[in-house]
Amino acid sequence: MAWACTVIQGFTWYSDGSFSKQGPSGTVITAFATSARANQPFQLVAGTSTGAGHEDHACMDVPGPINPATRFANARGFIANTSGPVNRSPGDWQICFGELPLDGNHSATSPVFFTVI
DSSP states (O other): OBOSOOEEEEEEEETTSOSEEEESTTEEEEEEEESOOTTOEEEEEEEBOOSTTOTTOSSOBOSSEEEEEEEEOOTTOOEEEEEEEEOOOSEEEEEEEEESSTTSSOEEEEOEEEEEO
């Protein structure tokens, strides 16, 4: 899956309030979001924003969700704690909530970061 372009709306937070973590592939993380697009469906994803001109896009290239469950932002844009394993190759990843469908020009919450070591 790949996003043509993502617009950042809202904020992602790890459940302990941190903005970055690291661990081996398969590490289970828990995150929530605030100020996401209200009443819209999202998935917790790990992605990158590689490519010139796309540095301000969150989780633009997404190889698949961390947690395939659809989560809905409430009327205030809150998405409750969501957990899943970061099964990715070594390197730096962005963790965010991507608005469904993941293959369109939709929003994503501003990412937190995870380094797979």
